Amino acid sequence: MPHPTFFNLPADKRNLIFEAAVEEFYEFGYAKASISRIVAKTGIAKGSFYQYFEDKKDLYKHVLEVIGRQKTEFSAAAFHDLERNDLLQMVRELFVSGIRFYRAHPKLASIAGDFAKLREPELKREITGDAAAKSNEFFIRLIERQKESGRIAPDVDAPVLADLIAFLSVYVAEHYADQALFGSEKQAMKTIDSLIWIVENGIAATNRPGR
Amino acid sequence: MPHPTFFNLPADKRNLIFEAAVEEFYEFGYAKASISRIVAKTGIAKGSFYQYFEDKKDLYKHVLEVIGRQKTEFSAAAFHDLERNDLLQMVRELFVSGIRFYRAHPKLASIAGDFAKLREPELKREITGDAAAKSNEFFIRLIERQKESGRIAPDVDAPVLADLIAFLSVYVAEHYADQALFGSEKQAMKTIDSLIWIVENGIAATNRPGR
DNA sequence: GTACAATATGACTATATAGTCATATGACCG
DNA sequence: CGGTCATATGACTATATAGTCATATTGTAC
Numbered sequence: 001m002p003h004p005t006f007f008n009l010p011a012d013k014r015n016l017i018f019e020a021a022v023e024e025f026y027e028f029g030y031a032k033a034s035i036s037r038i039v040a041k042t043g044i045a046k047g048s049f050y051q052y053f054e055d056k057k058d059l060y061k062h063v064l065e066v067i068g069r070q071k072t073e074f075s076a077a078a079f080h081d082l083e084r085n086d087l088l089q090m091v092r093e094l095f096v097s098g099i100r101f102y103r104a105h106p107k108l109a110s111i112a113g114d115f116a117k118l119r120e121p122e123l124k125r126e127i128t129g130d131a132a133a134k135s136n137e138f139f140i141r142l143i144e145r146q147k148e149s150g151r152i153a154p155d156v157d158a159p160v161l162a163d164l165i166a167f168l169s170v171y172v173a174e175h176y177a178d179q180a181l182f183g184s185e186k187q188a189m190k191t192i193d194s195l196i197w198i199v200e201n202g203i204a205a206t207n208r209p210g211r
Numbered sequence: 212m213p214h215p216t217f218f219n220l221p222a223d224k225r226n227l228i229f230e231a232a233v234e235e236f237y238e239f240g241y242a243k244a245s246i247s248r249i250v251a252k253t254g255i256a257k258g259s260f261y262q263y264f265e266d267k268k269d270l271y272k273h274v275l276e277v278i279g280r281q282k283t284e285f286s287a288a289a290f291h292d293l294e295r296n297d298l299l300q301m302v303r304e305l306f307v308s309g310i311r312f313y314r315a316h317p318k319l320a321s322i323a324g325d326f327a328k329l330r331e332p333e334l335k336r337e338i339t340g341d342a343a344a345k346s347n348e349f350f351i352r353l354i355e356r357q358k359e360s361g362r363i364a365p366d367v368d369a370p371v372l373a374d375l376i377a378f379l380s381v382y383v384a385e386h387y388a389d390q391a392l393f394g395s396e397k398q399a400m401k402t403i404d405s406l407i408w409i410v411e412n413g414i415a416a417t418n419r420p421g422r
Numbered sequence: 423g424t425a426c427a428a429t430a431t432g433a434c435t436a437t438a439t440a441g442t443c444a445t446a447t448g449a450c451c452g
Numbered sequence: 453c454g455g456t457c458a459t460a461t462g463a464c465t466a467t468a469t470a471g472t473c474a475t476a477t478t479g480t481a482c
Contacts, residue, residue: 029330031242036469045431117328119240153416157405161414163392164406171378181374194368195375202413203372205364247439256461
């Protein structure tokens with residue numbers, strides 16, 4: 001984590017550095033991001049940077065932590081007044097808030113997306129900790145409960161579905177960037193509906209032979 | 212593309228360079244891959260490298276092209292004796308051959324996976340061309356045909372499903388690397404079955420109210 | 423206002439890297 | 453054998469980058 005010196009900084013300077021870091025990671029990705037460029041952009045001295053952060057990784061971790069917090073805040077409200085036991089409604093809200101976050105903070109969302117695709121397992125574990133595992137467990141339990149209450153088919157493989165949900169939320173957030181399917185707000189909602197429809201009903205014709 | 216000089220090389224030397232490039236891209240990814248390291252590893256002179264390839268991008272493109280060819284060859288046989296009109300069987304074969312390719316050539320598969328996640332739209336377009344679009348169209352047509360023949364529900368959103376299929380095949384190939392769900396061959400097949408079951412039947416209980 | 427601690431600074435070192443180029447080596451042909 | 457063309461070579465240039473450190477500046481407590 002950043003050194004205390006960084007948090008003692010006046011807000012404008014702190015924000016300046018943060019914004020520059022966001023710009024840098026957004027434009028170049030983690031691997032190619034350069035501290036030299038960040039200090040040049042912000043006008044702070046090289047030595048100062050190293051008084052705020054350990055190294056690039058430290059800065060990256062901080063940026064992602066802030067993004068994580070923002071994302072959580074962003075979705076919290078939407079999730080709060082939600083039927084706690086409707087899986088599909090929950091999934092839908094997951095997708096929608098992913099998209100809304102992208103709209104509100106495209107660069108942050110893009111950095112988070114890149115992070116999800118990063119090929120550095122240790123770094124990912126350092127940053128996300130067991131959040132992914134916990135979310136997975138949460139969904140598995142929810143699925144099992146809904147099986148019992150008869151809303152979800154008992155044949156559904158809960159761990160696979162839980163994993164699929166996590167993956168699809170990445171899919172939605174990612175594809176939102178550059179795909180025809182998510183062009184306008186309206187189209188994005190339609191695509192989400194279609195996706196959820198498929199997951200809910202399956203693609204097989206209901207009146208096909210042998211059902 | 213590589214200069215003719217590269218293709219004129221004796222096979223062993225050509226392979227040596229190719230293998231070293233694979234190692235490099237596998238270990239460091241495109242952004243961090245270094246030509247200096249590749250020439251050091253292979254023992255060829257720096258100047259020679261630049262007689263074979265334009266630059267790193269040129270080498271990368273060549274590696275991915277070879278991987279693409281290998282992948283196509285790999286699946287071609289399996290797809291050949293397949294019911295041409297069974298979408299789900301096709302999707303299953305797509306997943307299975309993805310996994311089989313991963314087993315046979317883990318490093319190549321990993322490089323291909325990284326490429327899919329690469330954040331360089333121009334480079335991606337240069338390499339894949341319109342292959343993705345064509346595959347998408349193919350699936351859309353197949354879906355529409357199966358709607359007409361009554362095997363797929365008419366309510367299914369064909370473009371979304373086609374896109375979903377493409378994405379899921381990446382999902383399967385990627386998760387295969389490090390996930391519990393795909394540990395053993397047997398488990399991998401079970402996971403694929405579960406996935407396809409969900410896509411086929413949907414997760415909603417069939418006897419739920421209002422069906 | 424003085425002493426002390428925290429912070430800021432940027433020149434400097436060490437290290438990587440991409441890409442070039444003049445020269446050397448080999449291969450093939452007449 | 454001699455000449456010409458393709459190929460090989462690695463030292464060299466130019467440029468980036470990470471990270472350090474002695475020194476300067478600022479802030480704060482008394």
